[in-house]
Amino acid sequence: MENYENLTIKVEKLSKSFKEVQAVNDLSFHIKKGEIYGLLGPNGAGKTTTIKLILGLLEPEVGNISVLGLDPEKNEIEIKNQVGYVSEEPLIYKSLTPKELFNFIASIRKLDGDKTTPKLAQYLESLSAVEYYERLISTLSRGNKQKIQIIAAIMHDPEILIMDEPLTGLDAKSVKVVKEILELHTNRGGAVLFSTHIMEIAEDICDRIGIINQGKMVAEGTMETLKQSVSAMGENLDLEDIFLKLTEQDDSINHIIENLRKTMNL
Numbered sequence: 001m002e003n004y005e006n007l008t009i010k011v012e013k014l015s016k017s018f019k020e021v022q023a024v025n026d027l028s029f030h031i032k033k034g035e036i037y038g039l040l041g042p043n044g045a046g047k048t049t050t051i052k053l054i055l056g057l058l059e060p061e062v063g064n065i066s067v068l069g070l071d072p073e074k075n076e077i078e079i080k081n082q083v084g085y086v087s088e089e090p091l092i093y094k095s096l097t098p099k100e101l102f103n104f105i106a107s108i109r110k111l112d113g114d115k116t117t118p119k120l121a122q123y124l125e126s127l128s129a130v131e132y133y134e135r136l137i138s139t140l141s142r143g144n145k146q147k148i149q150i151i152a153a154i155m156h157d158p159e160i161l162i163m164d165e166p167l168t169g170l171d172a173k174s175v176k177v178v179k180e181i182l183e184l185h186t187n188r189g190g191a192v193l194f195s196t197h198i199m200e201i202a203e204d205i206c207d208r209i210g211i212i213n214q215g216k217m218v219a220e221g222t223m224e225t226l227k228q229s230v231s232a233m234g235e236n237l238d239l240e241d242i243f244l245k246l247t248e249q250d251d252s253i254n255h256i257i258e259n260l261r262k263t264m265n266l
């Protein structure tokens, strides 16, 4: 029996469409305290739409969402105080330096400078971003912009981190540092919603994974239980095969490879 007091995010029977596109279709899942939950799905599966609904940036057509017991449609500001969000799009405040951006965030969030300054220095150093601190964000590389976006999302110590494809563009060392940040965050009771289209990343980082395709949940569980259900199917499939199968990409990938071989004369 689930202990509902332990839940940070609860999504029930959520649906959202854009004209003829059903982006999210009767989706339900929950995220517990201390858990990294991965939304795994191919391009266009509905991951970003789900995240925007949870943040109150989009209105659901049907369904319920609770974030720390709050309704995103009614409590957008309160939820923003408890959540750190890394969006899929690159950072918007391009005409600022990271220093100006962090000062701006600290002032709107009314953060204590004595606590925030050393924390920021540590994050910048850990992510090898000290030298970019006073450069215009518009002049930074994609990966360095992403590091600044991640620091901006965690600097107020939110209870929940919602990260939409956060590792895009990061080098191997920074990926390791971000993974460590997520682990430390969950060790102290925080929760993470993490979206990715890359199965290995979900496997490496997430405690539980929800595989979505065309807005629908097609499988959910720990990596262990997902692997067990794969072997229970009796076929000689690895997890990558099952991901492609569940997301209906297995036939099309074989077809694409066959056509590519013909085109490239192999």
Ligand SMILES: Nc1ncnc2c1ncn2[C@@H]1O[C@H](COP(=O)(O)OP(=O)(O)OP(=O)(O)O)[C@@H](O)[C@H]1O
Pocket: 018, 021, 022, 023, 041, 042, 043, 044, 045, 046, 047, 048, 049, 050, 088, 197
């Ligand atoms: N504002 C919008 N207007 C129209 N269609 C939209 C809009 N936002 C999303 N969609 C459509 O909804 C579907 C789900 O998109 P979404 O961005 O949620 O997918 P995703 O899983 O995050 O994909 P990706 O991995 O490529 O980022 C797609 O078909 C997309 O084209």
